[in-house]
Amino acid sequence: MRTRSAAEAKSLPPIETLSQRQQRGMDCVHCGITLTPATALDLGPRKIKRLDYTTRWYPRACTSHGKGQS
Ligand SMILES: [Zn+2]
Numbered sequence: 643m644r645t646r647s648a649a650e651a652k653s654l655p656p657i658e659t660l661s662q663r664q665q666r667g668m669d670c671v672h673c674g675i676t677l678t679p680a681t682a683l684d685l686g687p688r689k690i691k692r693l694d695y696t697t698r699w700y701p702r703a704c705t706s707h708g709k710g711q712s
Contacts, residue, residue: 654701657690667702675704683708 654671663669669676671685685701685708702708 654685654688657699664701665699667700670704670707671701672703672707677702677704681705 657665660671661669661674663676664671664674667677667682667684675681681704682702683705685703687698687700689696689698
């Protein structure tokens, strides 16, 4: 799994399991619902390590998943 930061990575599903739309922040990373500017919550950039390079993605979540995570 990823090692960067447990705090950052918590509560996000592995990016490998997400759809293209979820990876692009178009759909909620947790439930896959289509986001609109009104409902999207930016979770901040996350670093991911691909085969031999590190890239970044910008997950977004719907209002029910983007806050109040335990
Ligand atoms: Zn959601």
